[in-house]
Each structure stands twice: as structure tokens, then as C-alpha cells.
Amino acid sequence: MGVVGRPHGVRGLVRVHSYAAVPEDLTAYGTLTDDRGQAWTLRWRGDGIAELRDAAGQAVASREAAQALVNRRLYIPRASLPEPDQDEFYFADLIGLPVHEQGGGVLGRVLVVHDYGAGVSLEIGGEGRAPLILAFTQACFPVIDIAAGRIEAVLPDEVEVQGDLSAEGEHASSAVGGAS
Amino acid sequence: MARSVWKGPFVDGYLLNKADASRASGRNEVIKIWSRRSTILPQFVGLTFGVYNGHKFLPVQVSENMVGHKFGEFSPTRTFTGHSSDKKAKRG
Numbered sequence: 001m002g003v004v005g006r007p008h009g010v011r012g013l014v015r016v017h018s019y020a021a022v023p024e025d026l027t028a029y030g031t032l033t034d035d036r037g038q039a040w041t042l043r044w045r046g047d048g049i050a051e052l053r054d055a056a057g058q059a060v061a062s063r064e065a066a067q068a069l070v071n072r073r074l075y076i077p078r079a080s081l082p083e084p085d086q087d088e089f090y091f092a093d094l095i096g097l098p099v100h101e102q103g104g105g106v107l108g109r110v111l112v113v114h115d116y117g118a119g120v121s122l123e124i125g126g127e128g129r130a131p132l133i134l135a136f137t138q139a140c141f142p143v144i145d146i147a148a149g150r151i152e153a154v155l156p157d158e159v160e161v162q163g164d165l166s167a168e169g170e171h172a173s174s175a176v177g178g179a180s
Numbered sequence: 181m182a183r184s185v186w187k188g189p190f191v192d193g194y195l196l197n198k199a200d201a202s203r204a205s206g207r208n209e210v211i212k213i214w215s216r217r218s219t220i221l222p223q224f225v226g227l228t229f230g231v232y233n234g235h236k237f238l239p240v241q242v243s244e245n246m247v248g249h250k251f252g253e254f255s256p257t258r259t260f261t262g263h264s265s266d267k268k269a270k271r272g
Contacts, residue, residue: 001265001266019265020265020266021266021267025266081266084268085270087270087271088268088269088270088271089268089269089271090266090267090268090269091267091268091269092265092266094269113269114238114260115267115269116238116254116255116256116260117253117254118238118239118240118241118242118243118246118254118255119228119239119240119241119243119272120269120270120271120272121238121239131236133230133236133237133238133239134239135210135228135239135241135272136269136270136271136272137228137241137271137272138271138272139208140208141271144271154208156207156208156209156210156228157207157208157209157210158209158210158212158230159198159202159209159210159211159212160212161194161195161198161211161212161213161215162194162214
């Protein structure tokens with residue numbers, strides 16, 4: 001969920017890089033565990049600056065102690081995340097799941113979830129297979145069962161449209177009534 | 181500098197023809213295109229295009245909010261490595 005950055009000041013405060021969708025929400029998930037198994041409670045003390053307290057409630061007291069924590073990754077248990085709504089899935093749950101073609105064989109595993117503002121898409125691939133990118137729609141993924149670890153996909157038809165990109169394009173002003 | 185209004189939006193003509201044909205067919209299909217420069221028109225809303233980014237075809241599900249933008253804006257050409265841990269995907 002985040003990583004501890006450089007110390008801030010001499011009183012044991014540290015910068016924390018939050019990977020939560022809303023960075024401040026890092027405190028909402030309760031106790032954080034670092035990659036060495038130590039539990040930490042985080043309290044924001046400024047913009048990206050936090051105070052860390054260990055399991056006994058002792059705050060990191062000095063800059064030297066804070067320096068020793070640099071680059072520690074902070075995790076939460078999966079169960080701490082709220083249940084998503086219907087038809088919503090955490091990226092972390094989707095990545096790695098095997099994808100089966102409906103009525104066919106295995107297509108591979110979910111490698112990456114893309115979201116660039118034009119709908120979510122899943123990149124599927126596996127050993128020796130070329131990656132396949134499908135839009136994350138009901139039509140393409142009719143069955144998603146996170147508990148059973150199974151995704152079923154229906155491959156859409158692909159139509160290639162090639163034109164001469166060096167040619168002058170058409171102006172569609174007649175079609176849409178001009179730009180606004 | 182902005183494009184003159186009197187010219188209208190730029191779009192490669194073959195996309196219009198293909199979009200009309202795809203809409204008429206009503207099938208679950210992806211229209212793979214190389215024309216990142218074309219403006220998204222209202223006729224394209226509801227269709228899914230696979231827009232080439234120099235490496236692969238990224239699906240672009242056209243919605244009303246995207247009208248007036250270019251296809252290339254939704255298919256980044258650089259590798260992106262930073263999604264948040266608790267980010268959710270909604271099935272469209």
C-alpha cells in the first residue's frame with residue numbers, strides 16, 4: 001500500500017509514498033505490516049509526512065531510527081479492503097487469475113490491467129503465447145469468479161481497418177455540424 | 181494552435197464507413213485502427229476500437245465524454261507502471 005521514504009526532520013518523522021487510490025486513505029486500513037513483519041500504525045503529520053508507531057505504540061523517535069526504515073514496503077491484509085460493488089473487482093484480485101475461453105482451452109493469465117480513461121482492459125498472456133488484450137466488458141468476460149479463481153472470456157471479432165495515413169483525411173463537418 | 185472551426189473535426193474517412201458497418205452488424209467486435217490522429221465523433225459512441233500504440237492495440241470503448249478528443253489520447257505509447265493497490269475495475 002505504500003513505501004517509507006526519506007526521514008523528515010530530526011524527530012523521527014518520515015515521508016511515506018502512498019499507493020492507495022486516495023493517498024490519505026492509507027490510515028483507514030488500520031495496522032500496516034512491513035516486509036520484515038513489523039506492525040506499524042501511521043498518522044499523517046503533513047503532506048506526505050507521517051509519524052510511525054510500532055506495535056507497542058512507541059513512535060519512531062530519532063532521525064537515525066527513521067533512516068533505518070527507508071524503503072520498507074507497507075502492506076495490509078487483503079481482508080482489510082472493503083468489499084467491492086457488484087461488477088467491480090480489485091486490480092490486485094484480477095492479476096494472475098487464469099482465463100479460460102468459453103467452450104475452449106486456457107488463454108493464459110491476466111498479466112496487466114490497463115485503464116487509460118477509455119474503459120478497463122485486461123492483458124492476457126502466458127508461456128509461449130502472444131499477449132491478448134480484451135476490453136473488460138460483460139460481452140468479453142461473462143463469468144468472473146474471484147473466489148473460484150476463474151475467468152471465462154469470449155473473444156470478440158477483430159476487424160482491421162487500414163487506410164493510407166499519408167492521404168488527406170476527410171473533414172466530417174457535414175456529419176457533425178462542425179466543431180464546437 | 182487550435183484548429184479552425186470552419187474546417188470541422190478531422191477524421192480519416194474509412195473510419196466513418198467502418199463504424200457505420202460495425203454498428204449495423206451489432207456484433208461484439210473490436211475495430212483495429214492505426215489512425216490515432218482521427219477525432220472521435222458522436223457516430224463512434226458505443227463502439228470499441230483497438231487503437232495501435234506502436235506495440236499493441238489497446239481497446240478504447242468510446243463514450244460520450246470522449247467525443248472531440250483524438251483516438252491516440254486513449255492509447256498511450258509509453259509504458260505505465262503505477263496503479264494504486266486498492267484500485268478497482270468496473271466491468272462495462
